[in-house]
Amino acid sequence: VVALAACSERPEARAERLTVATMRTPATGLFFVAEASGCFAAERLEIDERNLELGRDALSLLRENGADAAISFETPTVRAALLDGRIRVLTALHSSTRDTRIIARRERGITGLSALRGTSIGLAQGSNADFVLDLLLRFGRVPRSQVLVVDLPPEQTVAALERGELDAAVLADPYAARAEHILGDRAQVFWTELYTEFSLLLTREDALQTRAGALRKLVRGLACAERIVREHGDEALRRIRTRFPELDEQELRAQLGRVKWGLGIDQVLAGVLRDEAEWLRVTGEAKGATLDVQRLLDRRLLEEIEPEAVMLLPSRRGAP
Amino acid sequence: MRSLEREIFVPTLILAGVIAGALVFLGWGSLSQSRALERDAEAVRGALALAVAISDAEDDEVRWMSSLNAPPAAGHEARIAEADARIASLSREIDAFSLAPRVAEVWQQFVETRAAMRQIGGEVIAAAQLHDRDGMLVARERWNLMAERADRLLGNFTAFHLNRLDRTVAELQRRRGRALGFAAIAIVGALLLSIVFAVLLVRTVVRPIVAMANAARRIQATGEASPVTGADRLDELGVLAHAFNAMTERLTSANATLAKANESLGEADRRKNQFLAVLSHELRNPLAPVKNGIWILDRVPPGSDQARRAREVIGRQVDHLAHLVDDLLDVTRITRGKIQLQRRHLELNELVRRTIEDHRAAFEEAGITVHLEAAPTMVFVDGDPHRIAQVIGNLLQNAAKFTPDGGQVTVSVAVSPSTREGVLRVADSGSGMAPEVVARLFEPFMQADTTLDRSKGGLGLGLALVKGLVEQHGGSVEARSDGVGRGSEFTVRLPLDVGEPGERQRERGDGAGVRRRVLVIEDVVDAADTLRAMLELAGHEVAVAYDGASGLARTRELHPEFVLCDIGLPGMSGYEVARAVRADESLRDVHLVALTGYALPDDLQRAAEAGFERHLAKPASLEALESILGGPRATAPQTTHA
Numbered sequence: 001v002v003a004l005a006a007c008s009e010r011p012e013a014r015a016e017r018l019t020v021a022t023m024r025t026p027a028t029g030l031f032f033v034a035e036a037s038g039c040f041a042a043e044r045l046e047i048d049e050r051n052l053e054l055g056r057d058a059l060s061l062l063r064e065n066g067a068d069a070a071i072s073f074e075t076p077t078v079r080a081a082l083l084d085g086r087i088r089v090l091t092a093l094h095s096s097t098r099d100t101r102i103i104a105r106r107e108r109g110i111t112g113l114s115a116l117r118g119t120s121i122g123l124a125q126g127s128n129a130d131f132v133l134d135l136l137l138r139f140g141r142v143p144r145s146q147v148l149v150v151d152l153p154p155e156q157t158v159a160a161l162e163r164g165e166l167d168a169a170v171l172a173d174p175y176a177a178r179a180e181h182i183l184g185d186r187a188q189v190f191w192t193e194l195y196t197e198f199s200l201l202l203t204r205e206d207a208l209q210t211r212a213g214a215l216r217k218l219v220r221g222l223a224c225a226e227r228i229v230r231e232h233g234d235e236a237l238r239r240i241r242t243r244f245p246e247l248d249e250q251e252l253r254a255q256l257g258r259v260k261w262g263l264g265i266d267q268v269l270a271g272v273l274r275d276e277a278e279w280l281r282v283t284g285e286a287k288g289a290t291l292d293v294q295r296l297l298d299r300r301l302l303e304e305i306e307p308e309a310v311m312l313l314p315s316r317r318g319a320p
Numbered sequence: 321m322r323s324l325e326r327e328i329f330v331p332t333l334i335l336a337g338v339i340a341g342a343l344v345f346l347g348w349g350s351l352s353q354s355r356a357l358e359r360d361a362e363a364v365r366g367a368l369a370l371a372v373a374i375s376d377a378e379d380d381e382v383r384w385m386s387s388l389n390a391p392p393a394a395g396h397e398a399r400i401a402e403a404d405a406r407i408a409s410l411s412r413e414i415d416a417f418s419l420a421p422r423v424a425e426v427w428q429q430f431v432e433t434r435a436a437m438r439q440i441g442g443e444v445i446a447a448a449q450l451h452d453r454d455g456m457l458v459a460r461e462r463w464n465l466m467a468e469r470a471d472r473l474l475g476n477f478t479a480f481h482l483n484r485l486d487r488t489v490a491e492l493q494r495r496r497g498r499a500l501g502f503a504a505i506a507i508v509g510a511l512l513l514s515i516v517f518a519v520l521l522v523r524t525v526v527r528p529i530v531a532m533a534n535a536a537r538r539i540q541a542t543g544e545a546s547p548v549t550g551a552d553r554l555d556e557l558g559v560l561a562h563a564f565n566a567m568t569e570r571l572t573s574a575n576a577t578l579a580k581a582n583e584s585l586g587e588a589d590r591r592k593n594q595f596l597a598v599l600s601h602e603l604r605n606p607l608a609p610v611k612n613g614i615w616i617l618d619r620v621p622p623g624s625d626q627a628r629r630a631r632e633v634i635g636r637q638v639d640h641l642a643h644l645v646d647d648l649l650d651v652t653r654i655t656r657g658k659i660q661l662q663r664r665h666l667e668l669n670e671l672v673r674r675t676i677e678d679h680r681a682a683f684e685e686a687g688i689t690v691h692l693e694a695a696p697t698m699v700f701v702d703g704d705p706h707r708i709a710q711v712i713g714n715l716l717q718n719a720a721k722f723t724p725d726g727g728q729v730t731v732s733v734a735v736s737p738s739t740r741e742g743v744l745r746v747a748d749s750g751s752g753m754a755p756e757v758v759a760r761l762f763e764p765f766m767q768a769d770t771t772l773d774r775s776k777g778g779l780g781l782g783l784a785l786v787k788g789l790v791e792q793h794g795g796s797v798e799a800r801s802d803g804v805g806r807g808s809e810f811t812v813r814l815p816l817d818v819g820e821p822g823e824r825q826r827e828r829g830d831g832a833g834v835r836r837r838v839l840v841i842e843d844v845v846d847a848a849d850t851l852r853a854m855l856e857l858a859g860h861e862v863a864v865a866y867d868g869a870s871g872l873a874r875t876r877e878l879h880p881e882f883v884l885c886d887i888g889l890p891g892m893s894g895y896e897v898a899r900a901v902r903a904d905e906s907l908r909d910v911h912l913v914a915l916t917g918y919a920l921p922d923d924l925q926r927a928a929e930a931g932f933e934r935h936l937a938k939p940a941s942l943e944a945l946e947s948i949l950g951g952p953r954a955t956a957p958q959t960t961h962a
Contacts (some may be wrong), residue, residue: 139462193436194465232419245633264422267475271468303483308422311476 013042016214019048021058021067026173027259028055028199029073029240030093040180042224056126059202068207069218073100073172074198075128076231078276081235081296082289086204088298090219091309092269093199095258100132101191102183104168110188113140117267118145119167121146122157128197129170131276134283135195142248158182162186173196173255173281174247178267181251184255198269208298219301226306263297266311273297327524327555337515346502355497360486360488364481367417371478382467383457385441392458397445400839402755404438414477423480430473432921437466482713485890495875503546528557532564545572575616591764602644606637613637613805642939646782649920649937650710651764652786656921661792665817667701668742669733669925673714674681676731687725690716693732699742700818707789711797714782715746715810718961722808740816741795746870747809761799761825836860836949841897842915843889848939851884851915854942859947868892872900875907882949886925887916895930902931913948915940 003095022031034040052058052116055072059080060222071093072080103112110119113136123129130149131143137144152160154175161169162182171179180187191302201222203215229236237253244252277291303310339569379401388396419427440463447455457516528550535546543722547569551562612631620626653659667715676690683690701708712731727749753761764784783799790797795814803806838860842848843864852862863878865871866888875883875897883901887894894914901907914932916923934948 090858126776139458139948141458193433194462194469196469262422263426267472267479268469271472271475305481307487311426311479312425313475313482315481315689 013044015044016217017046018069018211018214019050019067020218021050021052021056021061021063021070023058023073023199024053024070024174024243025199025257025260026244027094027096027099027197028241028248029236029243030225030229030238030261030263031201032243033229033261034221034237036242037225037228037236039224039228040217041223041253043221045214045217045221047218053155054124055199056124059087062202062204065204068211069074069175069201069203069215071199071201073128074124074200074272075131075276077200077296078273078280078291079126080283081126081287081291082277082280085207085295088203088205088208088266088294089269089296090201090203090215090298091222091263091265091302093190093201093222094197094259094261095262095264095268096197097193098191098258099120099176100128100170100172100195100197101176101189102133102136102168102170103176103183104162104188104190105161105166105183105186106188107186108167110168111292113137113190114142116129116140116168117142117146121168121170122150122152122160122166124153124157125172129172131279133170133195134191134193134279136190136192139192141192168272173258174244175253177239177247177251196268196272198272206211212301216301216305219305221261223306224261226261245303254293262309263302263306264311265302265308267313270294270297270312321554325556328521332517335517339474339510342506346499347397350495350499353472357492358650358860360484364488365487367414367481368478370414371474371481374407374410374414375402375471375474375478377410378467378471379408382464383466385444385460385463388444388448388456388460390453392445398871400441400445405442406411407434408677420480421440423477426473426476426480430470430477433470435464437463440466443636478623498716518525523786526559528553528561532561535564535568539568539571540575543572543575545569561948564927566704595779599644602779603641606641609633612635638939642941644670644779645937647779647785650785651781651788652920654785654792655764659707659789659792661707663702663704665700666708668814670699670745671705672712672731672733672744674704675709677714678709679713679716682717682720683729686720686723686728688720689728691728691730693730695733695742697735699733699735700817701814703793703814708793708814711786711789711812712746714786715812717806718782719746719748720749720809735816736813739813740818741813742816745809746812749807752804752806752808754804755801758801762797768879786810786812834950836882837878837880838882838884838949839871839874839878839892840863840915841868841874841883841885841889842866843886844869851940852858855945858942868894868897872897874902875910878903879907880910882911882913884913884945885917885921885932886912887918894932895926898927898931912949916937 020031022028035049047176050058050061050067052061054076056068058067058075059076061067061085062232063080063086063205065301069090077087077089096301104116116137117140121133123133127175133147133149134144137147150157150160150166154171157166157169157171158175158179160166161179163187169179175293180189203211208215216218216279235254237249241247241249241252247255273291273293273296277286277293280286281288281290297312301310348456351915372671381400384396384399384403388400414427415431440459443459444456444463447453447459456608465475525636531548532551537547538544538546547565548561550558551565552558555559558901610633610702615626616630617634620630641714648661659863671943672690673694676692682943716729716731721730729746729748732743732745734745734746735741736743762783764781784893787797790812793814795812797810797812799810800811838855840848840851840855840862842851843866848864848866857863863880864875865874871883871889872892885894885897888898892900894916898912901910901912911934912932914927915936915938916927917938924935934950938946
């Protein structure tokens with residue numbers, strides 16, 4: 001009887017539940033494609049999604065044990081990792097050099113980066129916008145002290161820019177696109193190929209230990225979504241449209257044109273994380289904390305599921 | 321039937337085929353996989369070598385770009401351009417590679433980054449040439465960041481191939497482990513299969529053969545049958561075991577038969593030697609008185625009492641000798657089934673009475689009382705009176721021989737209504753017999769008395785003749801004794817003849833008193849002359865010839881009624897004479913009678929084939945001669961004894 005009972009109730013038949021904190025941006029749309037395409041369901045994974053405005057907030061939820069996994073951009077990740085050694089990167093979800101950008105009011109004479117001197121710039125502090133602003137100010141040879149940085153969430157930043165309370169804003173899509181749309185011809189956009197933005201799938205070390213099976217299914221589901229995107233891009237776009245009802249298809253397609261979806265852990269990501277950790281150290285935010293990038297990047301699950309997506313050189317002795 | 325060859329060969333072939341197929345499959349798979357891995361490894365090696373070379377060139381480029389001043393030193397720009405050209409050249413080599421999609425994207429980004437670097441590098445050099453140091457520094461910072469990005473992308477490219485190399489190594493290790501596992505399984509499997517096959521071979525082939533070998537050794541050692549198992553198998557070994565068992569059974573049976581025959585032969589040889597000794601003794605005994613009698617006859621006047629007694633002695637001893645020889649011939653005839661009975665309807669009481677009377681003198685001489693208990697009614701049997709009398713006589717002589725002085729012999733005749741037999745019993749109060757003697761009493765040459773003096777005499781053929789003759793009549797004989805010293809009893813049973821006396825009962829025409837014309841052909845002159853004298857004394861007209869040719873001539877000349885012809889004649893044998901007479905139509909009514917010492921059944925056959933009608937064994941008595949000369953002609957030679 002026991003044997004029959006054991007046979008009749010297979011462990012795989014029970015779906016696993018996983019709480020994932022997400023951010024509402026087309027850049028991280030690979031997750032939405034996976035969910036909409038039934039990739040998680042196929043893995044017998046039931047997702048409890050906590051959709052937040054910023055990755056920073058998703059990270060906070062993860063750190064507070066409110067979620068088993070979170071999606072965030074790399075800058076909040078570096079900040080969180082410097083504070084919390086439990087954070088682990090399972091994979092990147094996208095990379096982009098044009099998603100996060102500065103949208104300035106041209107009518108206020110901002111036609112070049114050097115013109116940002118003395119302007120008020122809105123952004124969500126602690127996000128990658130902060131890093132992008134610093135980089136572009138450096139190229140414009142404008143000291144950060146000579147601009148007024150206004151810490152606002154993206155939604156309020158767009159509104160403040162629209163009302164003229166800000167001269168410029170550092171935003172990522174869809175907020176950046178909305179700001180550009182609002183300003184129209186008055187918008188001056190700055191971006192650089194020298195910055196690569198990443199959205200990352202994160203978890204905690206303890207969750208990796210206790211929920212390894214569910215996290216494996218999560219990564220497998222995302223790999224499934226990547227295959228769908230590669231093979232049926234239009235269909236993938238159609239499936240995530242309901243997530244962004246305020247965007248028409250053309251706008252969504254334009255926004256997605258600025259990002260490259262794809263799983264991966266590579267040298268570029270590791271370099272970006274090191275660069276941002278160094279930036280935080282230089283700006284004094286890190287306060288002596290060091291980032292162990294090799295430890296932060298947990299390649300095991302991705303290597304198991306999509307080995308070619310891992311392009312990480314072996315760590316050099318003593319390297320952070 | 322199953323074939324052992326097929327039983328062993330087919331599974332072995334299948335097993336070998338499966339193993340060979342598996343090995344070919346594994347080998348082919350391993351070979352093709354190895355080739356694929358080799359190709360991968362070669363591609364990875366090439367990609368990594370190029371990546372390292374690009375990285376070196378990038379390092380040179382960074383060094384020269386970092387050391388650029390405003391204005392640039394002589395040849396500095398050329399160094400940067402040279403490094404860029406080297407990188408471009410190496411990049412073109414990588415462009416020719418067939419890259420996996422992910423790494424192809426990386427490579428594309430690298431190429432784009434290099435293009436951006438070239439553009440920014442141009443800005444750096446332009447600023448330096450314009451002595452715009454600040455502009456040069458800003459542009460160079462961007463160039464450095466771009467170079468770092470290019471370096472990271474090249475790192476991705478390198479990492480991809482290193483990881484691929486790792487995976488190839490891991491795959492090789494996995495396959496090596498799997499190959500080792502397969503090899504171990506194959507070895508263990510082959511070992512197990514070999515053991516199973518060996519066990520099967522031992523069970524199905526070797527053990528049965530060993531069992532047969534052991535059985536053969538046992539048969540060799542003991543000579544006893546030793547059957548092997550497995551005869552019920554349906555293959556060649558089953559056939560072999562079956563044949564082996566049948567062969568050993570036949571062999572042991574033949575051995576037993578041979579042993580029995582050997583024993584019989586030994587016994588026969590022993591008895592033959594004993595018989596020859598007895599025969600020698602019995603034949604010599606009468607010769608002494610005969611020789612003595614002749615010596616006396618030569619020295620006393622004829623007609624004197626001494627001469628008369630001497631003739632009587634000689635006559636008795638010659639009769640005795642003839643009786644011995646007749647017994648021998650009778651035994652031979654009976655043994656070969658060639659004896660001819662002259663059956664007739666005869667009354668047993670009377671025959672017994674007459675025979676007792678014939679032997680009474682011997683009993684009286686021995687002081688033995690003979691008592692006859694005749695049947696109350698006449699007892700008719702169908703028999704040869706001469707032979708039945710011979711049976712009764714032998715039994716009486718036997719009783720006389722073994723009954724001491726003052727003893728009794730009782731002869732009774734009775735009828736057994738239940739078996740419809742006439743029963744003749746001869747009981748004596750004599751020495752009796754041990755049971756083992758009783759059991760073999762009727763065998764030829766069997767004698768209870770084996771002492772050297774042989775006081776009872778005889779050849780030991782009397783009872784064998786009794787048995788043979790009785791059985792020839794369809795009857796039986798048995799002996800009984802309560803033991804040594806307690807007398808013996810012999811019982812003869814003969815089938816009753818209840819029918820009317822017919823032709824058999826009629827007396828033959830008695831030739832006594834008929835004068836016959838007889839020709840005697842005999843090369844031994846004494847024998848011929850004495851025979852002529854005897855026949856002339858009996859009233860016949862007799863002529864003599866002393867060889868075959870003259871005998872034939874005399875036959876044609878005299879045309880006798882009877883020709884008494886010896887067989888062993890010089891020049892022309894008796895058979896040739898007979899054939900010549902039979903070939904002569906004018907001599908058809910001549911009766912040919914063979915008179916010879918060749919009296920065995922084969923001799924009778926040859927005589928008949930030559931044309932003889934009757935056959936007389938030497939020495940022939942006058943009574944036997946008269947019975948022929950006076951009787952009808954036979955259609956086949958018949959032997960008559962004196």
